Amino acid sequence: MALLNFLKPKNKLEEGGRTEAPVQNDAGEPEKNCPNCHKDIPLSRLWANQLVCPCGYHFRMKARQRISMITDKNSFCELFANIRSDNPLNFPGYKDKLEMSKTASGEEEAVVCGTALIGRQKCCIFAMESYFMMGSMGSAVGEKITSLFEYAMNHRLPVVGFTVSGGARMQEGLLSLMQMAKTSAAVKRHSDVGLLYIAVLTDPTTGGVTASFAMEADIILAEPGATVGFAGKRVIEQTTKQSLPKVFQSSEFVLEHGFIDKIVQRKDQRKTLAELIKMHHGE
Amino acid sequence: MSGTPYDRVKLARDNKRPTGQDYIKNIFKNIIELHGDRRYSDDKAIIGVIARLDGTPVTVIAIEKGHTYKERVERNFGAPHPEGYRKALRLMKQAEKFGRPIICFVDTSGACCGIGAEERGQGQAIAENLMEMSTLCVPVISILIGEGGSGGALALAVADRVWMLQNAVYSVISPEGCASILWKDSAKADVAAESLKLTAEDAKSLGVIDRILSESDIGSKEYYDRIRTLLTDEITELSKDPDLLQARYDRFRKIGMRSN
Numbered sequence: 001m002a003l004l005n006f007l008k009p010k011n012k013l014e015e016g017g018r019t020e021a022p023v024q025n026d027a028g029e030p031e032k033n034c035p036n037c038h039k040d041i042p043l044s045r046l047w048a049n050q051l052v053c054p055c056g057y058h059f060r061m062k063a064r065q066r067i068s069m070i071t072d073k074n075s076f077c078e079l080f081a082n083i084r085s086d087n088p089l090n091f092p093g094y095k096d097k098l099e100m101s102k103t104a105s106g107e108e109e110a111v112v113c114g115t116a117l118i119g120r121q122k123c124c125i126f127a128m129e130s131y132f133m134m135g136s137m138g139s140a141v142g143e144k145i146t147s148l149f150e151y152a153m154n155h156r157l158p159v160v161g162f163t164v165s166g167g168a169r170m171q172e173g174l175l176s177l178m179q180m181a182k183t184s185a186a187v188k189r190h191s192d193v194g195l196l197y198i199a200v201l202t203d204p205t206t207g208g209v210t211a212s213f214a215m216e217a218d219i220i221l222a223e224p225g226a227t228v229g230f231a232g233k234r235v236i237e238q239t240t241k242q243s244l245p246k247v248f249q250s251s252e253f254v255l256e257h258g259f260i261d262k263i264v265q266r267k268d269q270r271k272t273l274a275e276l277i278k279m280h281h282g283e
Numbered sequence: 284m285s286g287t288p289y290d291r292v293k294l295a296r297d298n299k300r301p302t303g304q305d306y307i308k309n310i311f312k313n314i315i316e317l318h319g320d321r322r323y324s325d326d327k328a329i330i331g332v333i334a335r336l337d338g339t340p341v342t343v344i345a346i347e348k349g350h351t352y353k354e355r356v357e358r359n360f361g362a363p364h365p366e367g368y369r370k371a372l373r374l375m376k377q378a379e380k381f382g383r384p385i386i387c388f389v390d391t392s393g394a395c396c397g398i399g400a401e402e403r404g405q406g407q408a409i410a411e412n413l414m415e416m417s418t419l420c421v422p423v424i425s426i427l428i429g430e431g432g433s434g435g436a437l438a439l440a441v442a443d444r445v446w447m448l449q450n451a452v453y454s455v456i457s458p459e460g461c462a463s464i465l466w467k468d469s470a471k472a473d474v475a476a477e478s479l480k481l482t483a484e485d486a487k488s489l490g491v492i493d494r495i496l497s498e499s500d501i502g503s504k505e506y507y508d509r510i511r512t513l514l515t516d517e518i519t520e521l522s523k524d525p526d527l528l529q530a531r532y533d534r535f536r537k538i539g540m541r542s543n
Contacts, residue, residue: 169455170456175539180413211407216411230396
């Protein structure tokens with residue numbers, strides 16, 4: 001499976017991902033160029049609007065920013081923070097890449113897990129971290145997600161998960177691949193006891209994560225304009241020798257083809273999630 | 284067992300190797316092929332049959348690459364579309380309903396990578412197989428007979444026992460793909476093949492597979508007879524296990540834990 005949108009160089013890993021780093025305008029205020037409307041937007045304005053451009057373009061967000069945006073104030077309680085990757089296959093260059101990602105993201109791994117309240121409803125939550133090797137899934141990510149679903153099952157809690165991933169992490173080879181089976185089995189057990197799992201697909205959700213827990217939720221939401229797919233766009237273009245439409249593998253594309261339930265803008269996510277949890281687990 | 288890991292990759296891809304169909308024909312009797320996913324079409328990259336294994340009815344699913352160029356085109360070079368995985372799942376659920384053990388022969392460079400595959404939810408199809416196979420209430424044995432290409436192979440290999448031919452490979456990504464992403468140079472595929480730990484011995488030492496099958500007499504009557512006996516014995520064993528599903532869960536659960 002192709003790992004697409006693979007780790008970008010460290011200096012590009014700035015707020016909002018996939019776009020250039022903020023630059024200072026004449027007034028000395030940092031601003032970012034929106035890749036959609038091509039306007040320079042002051043960072044303060046973006047922050048006030050949950051990193052969404054006035055034109056509607058959703059910039060990438062860090063895992064913890066998402067969690068604090070979605071959950072009730074001070075309700076997040078982190079779980080499994082001590083699960084980290086090492087280099088089980090002694091893959092060349094992997095140790096350095098891990099260190100680089102830790103610096104770039106401020107995280108120890110590509111997913112943050114825990115419990116929290118959303119609209120006063122208790123749930124388990126995970127948010128993947130694009131700034132950590134583009135959210136790729138190795139043993140630690142697989143172990144954390146699996147442990148979270150097991151915890152949720154034992155405590156009879158719903159799970160809300162924000163996905164962002166280039167796919168399975170190739171530096172851990174087969175061990176990464178097996179995390180797809182491992183996480184899927186845990187999702188299935190959680191599901192079989194009647195508990196709710198809502199996935200929110202964010203940009204990009206691809207490869208082995210799409211082909212496992214991202215597509216296994218009871219309700220699948222997505223952010224507007226996110227890349228959602230299995231194989232990499234470039235790989236498909238090379239294989240099929242066809243150029244692909246811009247909308248191919250976007251949230252809108254997978255919605256049209258029936259693979260997600262709804263596209264929800266960032267500003268409405270908290271309310272939508274709270275309402276959904278209440279309808280399944282509330283009084 | 285010799286040569287570099289990349290030599291193994293080339294061996295695993297050799298079109299003279301027995302394919303899924305060869306295993307079905309030579310190991311099983313009373314073979315009846317069943318077609319279609321009941322949703323979209325019949326994917327020829329995956330063959331599903333009910334047949335007898337030493338008298339016992341079983342369901343066999345095989346990824347088929349074909350031997351000749353014409354066959355390979357017809358079989359999409361063993362790269363299944365979503366409807367192939369959905370056909371496989373339909374037949375596995377049917378096997379579960381009627382208490383038939385399931386045997387999968389896996390041989391693919393990966394799930395089909397194309398516009399139609401994306402439109403019809405390749406990721407979702409694989410994900411559903413991973414989820415559903417984890418709780419099938421009948422014994423499941425998967426054998427990697429050639430290429431075990433990533434999620435497209437795993438989608439038929441969430442099993443109680445996973446066996447691998449000595450020259451088969453099993454990997455999260457093709458060595459060429461890995462080299463071109465990491466080092467922008469697909470010519471470094473040999474380095475990638477070495478680093479990815481994709482040989483049968485590697486997979487066994489990582490706890491990903493349970494048994495390596497010798498290829499010394501590959502394609503001979505004795506070869507297929509040996510595999511038939513192994514399958515029969517293993518299914519007899521697995522059928523006696525009252526905690527089959529817990530054992531299957533634990534089998535994958537422990538892979539990649541920190542204690543490993």
